Amino acid sequence: MSQPPLSDAMESVLAESRRFPPPPEFAQQAHVQTMEQYEAMHRRSIAEPEVFWDETARQLHWFEPWGKVLEWNLPDAKWFVGGKTNLCYNCIDRQIDAGHGDEAAIIWEAEPMPDGKPEVVRLTYNDLRREVGVFANVLKNLGVKKGDVVTIYMGMVPQLAIAMLACARIGAPHSIIFGGFSASAIKDRVEDGQSKIILTCDGSWRRGKAVPLKANVDEALTMTDLVETVVVYQRCGNEVDMVDGRDHWWHDLAQGVSDDCPAEPMDSEDLLFILYTSGSTGKPKGIMHTTGGYMVYTYLTSKISFDLKPGEDVYWCTADIGWITGHSYIIYGLLPNRTPTLMYEGAPDCPDCSRFWDIVERHRVTKFYTAPTAIRAFMKWGDEFVKKHDLSSLKLLGTVGEPINPEAWMWYHTTIGAERCPIVDTWWQTETGGHMLTPVPGATTTTPGSCTRPFFGIDAAVVNSEGEAMPTNAGGILVIRKPWPSMLRGIYGNRQRFIDTYWSKVEGFYTAGDGARVDEHGNFWIMGRIDDVIVVAGHNLGTMEVESALVSHPRVAEAAVVGFPHEIKGTGIASFVILKGEVPAGDDAEAFKQELATHVAKELGPISKPDLIRFTEALPKTRSGKIMRRLLRDIAAGKQIQQDTTTLEDRGIVDKLQAHA
Numbered sequence: 001m002s003q004p005p006l007s008d009a010m011e012s013v014l015a016e017s018r019r020f021p022p023p024p025e026f027a028q029q030a031h032v033q034t035m036e037q038y039e040a041m042h043r044r045s046i047a048e049p050e051v052f053w054d055e056t057a058r059q060l061h062w063f064e065p066w067g068k069v070l071e072w073n074l075p076d077a078k079w080f081v082g083g084k085t086n087l088c089y090n091c092i093d094r095q096i097d098a099g100h101g102d103e104a105a106i107i108w109e110a111e112p113m114p115d116g117k118p119e120v121v122r123l124t125y126n127d128l129r130r131e132v133g134v135f136a137n138v139l140k141n142l143g144v145k146k147g148d149v150v151t152i153y154m155g156m157v158p159q160l161a162i163a164m165l166a167c168a169r170i171g172a173p174h175s176i177i178f179g180g181f182s183a184s185a186i187k188d189r190v191e192d193g194q195s196k197i198i199l200t201c202d203g204s205w206r207r208g209k210a211v212p213l214k215a216n217v218d219e220a221l222t223m224t225d226l227v228e229t230v231v232v233y234q235r236c237g238n239e240v241d242m243v244d245g246r247d248h249w250w251h252d253l254a255q256g257v258s259d260d261c262p263a264e265p266m267d268s269e270d271l272l273f274i275l276y277t278s279g280s281t282g283k284p285k286g287i288m289h290t291t292g293g294y295m296v297y298t299y300l301t302s303k304i305s306f307d308l309k310p311g312e313d314v315y316w317c318t319a320d321i322g323w324i325t326g327h328s329y330i331i332y333g334l335l336p337n338r339t340p341t342l343m344y345e346g347a348p349d350c351p352d353c354s355r356f357w358d359i360v361e362r363h364r365v366t367k368f369y370t371a372p373t374a375i376r377a378f379m380k381w382g383d384e385f386v387k388k389h390d391l392s393s394l395k396l397l398g399t400v401g402e403p404i405n406p407e408a409w410m411w412y413h414t415t416i417g418a419e420r421c422p423i424v425d426t427w428w429q430t431e432t433g434g435h436m437l438t439p440v441p442g443a444t445t446t447t448p449g450s451c452t453r454p455f456f457g458i459d460a461a462v463v464n465s466e467g468e469a470m471p472t473n474a475g476g477i478l479v480i481r482k483p484w485p486s487m488l489r490g491i492y493g494n495r496q497r498f499i500d501t502y503w504s505k506v507e508g509f510y511t512a513g514d515g516a517r518v519d520e521h522g523n524f525w526i527m528g529r530i531d532d533v534i535v536v537a538g539h540n541l542g543t544m545e546v547e548s549a550l551v552s553h554p555r556v557a558e559a560a561v562v563g564f565p566h567e568i569k570g571t572g573i574a575s576f577v578i579l580k581g582e583v584p585a586g587d588d589a590e591a592f593k594q595e596l597a598t599h600v601a602k603e604l605g606p607i608s609k610p611d612l613i614r615f616t617e618a619l620p621k622t623r624s625g626k627i628m629r630r631l632l633r634d635i636a637a638g639k640q641i642q643q644d645t646t647t648l649e650d651r652g653i654v655d656k657l658q659a660h661a
């Protein structure tokens, strides 16, 4: 990295003055009920991490106790050293042992609604133990052993959860690939992980169409010889080619197989899974997470951030299991909390734009977790789709994945949450395994756009490249100064890249790659990736803040801002804007651009006024919904795009933007 983003204090965006204390009726029932309580617990967790995490880990099941809680040789952490446990056991068996075998563990809803009726599958802990036991034995029969990497490329069906839990049960690390990725992404990940087996489906439902998953696997396997076994779960009835000796149907393999498969005692530091980061920059990295620390941290963050209570909640996270959000907050953090976790198979606009709210109403969802990109889509589609449904079961709303602009936060708060539900804006990463900065919903006063405070055990700070804390409101590098249980243990097969990426920018600290500032209340504000901070006429601007200002205009649905070479200023501000409703043409377009530029200048000051505004119908995004600003930078600079675009959701958007440049 060249220079740290020593951003000046920006005038607060829009809503800093808007502060929302936790609703009293929520706080009274919460695990953590006041700010004093949060602060005392946080202080203790930092001063005596070993005591804090020892107490937390004891709430779960271990076959053998650990000796030391933490062994720390920067950048290598070992947590619960010598302890033996099994995460699948903690998800399932522990609940059955305590007499809860007949309670719902997973509630699954299919995308298709034949005759307008939803298809729902409820799996209890007993059901899940049987299904997972059978499939774990299937894997063993196929020769899969402890330590073998199992690649999973499936749709959002219950068998995906069953497959990952079966891997955890026998100690085979999984490498899950999001079903929206293409053949070359599969090939790259299989080779990087040296994986000899792939679990897939014939297809998966997405907006009424069957995505050809098996055909993508077949194409990937023409590019590599590594894979010896493919297991296919039949979901859509797609025609598929089955290669003799290599490909097997899930239902054939499961026929007559025993459901008795005891969970393997795993060392706390045994590899649990590899997950490749969504890669909005550079070649994907195989992030490694191990068993004990990841289990304890995702368990506690789920419990506290979502304020989970066994027997009281129905929790729904709308992410795909192919992302870290799905790993940690659909399955691994949820099941040990004995909270039913809802999995929805398909798209939010199928059969129409009210599908999510229909699901919330029918299943009486209490805790709902989604991404800002989805929230902005709902805003654009219009309130009528929300208003049709009874959302009174909701108690808490969460968001993750990118900074949420205050406009979207307010809409979420008012239209979805009826001003009754605390919002937890959770900042974290594939690398961190679990929530790092987040409100504690019964205690924290929230402010739209801020992810507020560090979680227990997290020593977060905003610093300069020397590691010195920045003054209040001054932008800098977001770092974590102490190890935490679910931190990544490395990049699979690439030690040097692990050190270079996370441990070399500020000595002694983990650098997340995000820029941030801390306000006068001690709340953190993420300014976007460090690469997204631009220097305009000597001032550091977070592109995120300009985007928020644009979106605060009533006619703007979404905006992306990047820097581009500017003759006078050095760097100019280019903005790509999606409008609500009709896009003006000719002179009207010019006049409206002026209006938008003036609007931003009024919100943030003249220095932040965009030099270039373009209206567009869509923005280039990764498949996990992150705007790919590096592509927009090239477009704004008038350069031909020669970068890696394999993680892009729809390459057509970029081609269109370039054609009209």
Ligand code: WTA
Pocket: 277, 278, 324, 325, 399, 400, 401, 402, 403, 404, 425, 426, 427, 428, 429, 430, 431, 451, 512, 513, 514, 526, 528, 529, 624
């Ligand atoms: C961004 C997703 C602002 C951030 C869990 C981070 C956020 C990257 C937030 C990690 C948030 C995630 N506010 N920015 N609440 N949550 N980000 O690995 O830039 O897919 O570094 O993990 O997303 O993305 P990843």
